Amino acid sequence: MSAPRFWREINQRYNLVGTECGNCGKKYFPIRSVCPECHRESIGKMKKVKFSGNGKVFSYTVIHVGSSMFQMQTPYIMAIIELDEGPRITGQIIDCETKDVKIGMPVESVFRKIGEDGKSGTIYYGYKFRLMK
Amino acid sequence: MRDVAVIGVGVTKFGELWDKSLRGLIVEAGLEAMHDSGVTSKDVDALYGGNMSSGLFVSQEHTAALIGDFAGLASRHIPATRVEDACASGGVALRQGYISVASGIHDVVIVGGVEKMTDVSESLATDALASAGDREWESFLGVTFPGLYAMMARRHMHEYKTTKEQLGAVAVKNHRNGALNPKAQYQKEITLEQVLNAPMVAEPLGLYDCSPISDGAAALILCPLERARKFTDNPVKIIASAQASDTLSLHSRRDICTMDATVAAARNVYRQANKKPKDIDLVEVHDCFTITEIVAIEDLGFVKKGEGGKASEEGLTALNAEISVNPSGGLKSKGHPVGATGVAQAVEVITQLRGEAGKRQVKNARVGMTHNIGGSGATAVIHIFEAI
Numbered sequence: 001m002s003a004p005r006f007w008r009e010i011n012q013r014y015n016l017v018g019t020e021c022g023n024c025g026k027k028y029f030p031i032r033s034v035c036p037e038c039h040r041e042s043i044g045k046m047k048k049v050k051f052s053g054n055g056k057v058f059s060y061t062v063i064h065v066g067s068s069m070f071q072m073q074t075p076y077i078m079a080i081i082e083l084d085e086g087p088r089i090t091g092q093i094i095d096c097e098t099k100d101v102k103i104g105m106p107v108e109s110v111f112r113k114i115g116e117d118g119k120s121g122t123i124y125y126g127y128k129f130r131l132m133k
Numbered sequence: 134m135r136d137v138a139v140i141g142v143g144v145t146k147f148g149e150l151w152d153k154s155l156r157g158l159i160v161e162a163g164l165e166a167m168h169d170s171g172v173t174s175k176d177v178d179a180l181y182g183g184n185m186s187s188g189l190f191v192s193q194e195h196t197a198a199l200i201g202d203f204a205g206l207a208s209r210h211i212p213a214t215r216v217e218d219a220c221a222s223g224g225v226a227l228r229q230g231y232i233s234v235a236s237g238i239h240d241v242v243i244v245g246g247v248e249k250m251t252d253v254s255e256s257l258a259t260d261a262l263a264s265a266g267d268r269e270w271e272s273f274l275g276v277t278f279p280g281l282y283a284m285m286a287r288r289h290m291h292e293y294k295t296t297k298e299q300l301g302a303v304a305v306k307n308h309r310n311g312a313l314n315p316k317a318q319y320q321k322e323i324t325l326e327q328v329l330n331a332p333m334v335a336e337p338l339g340l341y342d343c344s345p346i347s348d349g350a351a352a353l354i355l356c357p358l359e360r361a362r363k364f365t366d367n368p369v370k371i372i373a374s375a376q377a378s379d380t381l382s383l384h385s386r387r388d389i390c391t392m393d394a395t396v397a398a399a400r401n402v403y404r405q406a407n408k409k410p411k412d413i414d415l416v417e418v419h420d421c422f423t424i425t426e427i428v429a430i431e432d433l434g435f436v437k438k439g440e441g442g443k444a445s446e447e448g449l450t451a452l453n454a455e456i457s458v459n460p461s462g463g464l465k466s467k468g469h470p471v472g473a474t475g476v477a478q479a480v481e482v483i484t485q486l487r488g489e490a491g492k493r494q495v496k497n498a499r500v501g502m503t504h505n506i507g508g509s510g511a512t513a514v515i516h517i518f519e520a521i
């Protein structure tokens with residue numbers, strides 16, 4: 001991923017910033033400019049909201065064949081997390097054994113290195129998750 | 134709207150075809166379909182080519198004009214349009230061809246689908262396939278395409294008590310059918326033990342839960358039903374065509390155990406065709422992974438939600454059982470050259486409805502369905518065909 005492409009989303013990636021619809025109150029991650037529930041009533045009323053990063057494991061997998069940026073990390077855990085505020089988000093679960101994760105477990109977000117671009121040497125940071133103690 | 138018939142089909146062998154190029158594959162399938170239909174290049178009015186990612190797989194875009202060129206059609210200057218909706222590109226190309234004939238804009242149309250996937254390494258192919266999901270908010274964070282379906286499978290196991298053995302039963306059944314298909318990538322039966330003991334790709338999905346990386350192409354010739362008998366003795370009518378979409382990312386879906394795009398398109402085709410699930414004799418469903426077939430037979434209404442695993446394990450989806458699901462061997466055994474898949478599914482259904490499927494023939498096949506999915510379900514395209 002090119003640096004500008006990454007930097008455009010840095011507030012979302014570093015601070016878990018999404019949007020809340022000013023019409024119905026539903027929250028979304030990543031940022032949307034139109035609410036899929038309210039359509040045109042939501043235009044101009046979508047406001048930024050920062051998520052706590054706390055949520056529960058909705059589903060998960062252990063990846064054994066990774067894509068090019070991740071193939072050195074296998075096996076690693078990927079999950080869909082349901083945030084306490086409502087939206088679901090995809091992220092890696094770290095700092096535990098692959099067998100420790102179960103659906104429904106509470107998690108918290110942590111700020112970590114996501115990967116690096118071997119050619120340019122750029123290092124990307126963002127959110128991952130770990131099981132709550 | 135005019136009635137539309139398929140008057141010719143062609144499909145290459147699927148597999149790791151190192152001696153064949155992208156253009157070589159699709160021209161082989163296209164010429165076979167033209168020969169089968171009896172049309173000549175003078176008759177052809179337009180071309181629609183399904184292709185997911187020739188840019189990432191072979192650094193070639195502008196694929197439809199290339200196909201027309203090497204099929205010898207450049208001097209006729211027909212419109213040639215590439216169609217891209219990830220793994221549903223072929224099915225959507227068929228729908229575009231159907232719409233253009235039904236509307237009266239074109240008379241004779243070639244629909245092709247092609248993918249050349251084995252020129253790149255496995256990790257680059259994994260990257261290219263992951264681009265069918267949300268690049269910024271799924272694959273960039275480390276989830277692969279099998280990983281998305283693995284999370285669907287895990288949730289299905291959690292909600293409906295679906296088991297690894299039930300997933301495995303899908304792979305065993307599709308390999309049993311594929312063993313009877315001379316065009317299939319794997320013409321070999323496998324055992325449940327092999328599926329369960331295979332190396333993991335993305336838990337709970339192992340190697341035998343996943344369709345392979347494949348090269349291949351398929352083609353169809355369409356024309357108005359009223360003109361079909363001028364070209365061929367055995368036209369097959371397209372009695373319904375529908376397409377639907379959903380969120381690109383899996384995590385944004387209402388329910389990750391249901392593909393709402395499939396449900397929406399299915400409701401539409403059953404209404405158009407005035408048929409019910411029990412009227413369908415055979416269906417080629419999009420089994421890119423074993424879980425995908427289980428979710429598909431539920432969403433298409435062949436079994437109740439949550440009972441797809443049990444139905445597969447009990448053999449209800451086997452060749453000539455309750456409903457013949459993937460008589461071709463499906464993506465799992467026949468192979469999954471992504472852009473070709475939707476077209477190849479139609480080739481199989483038409484071959485079955487003509488009664489020309491040899492050892493894998495579904496008995497008394499009159500009505501057949503194709504179900505083609507893009508990404509993790511953001512696109513679904515469904516067709517119903519009837520023998521006439």
Ligand SMILES: [Zn+2]
Nearest residue numbers: 021024035038
């Ligand atoms: Zn709203």
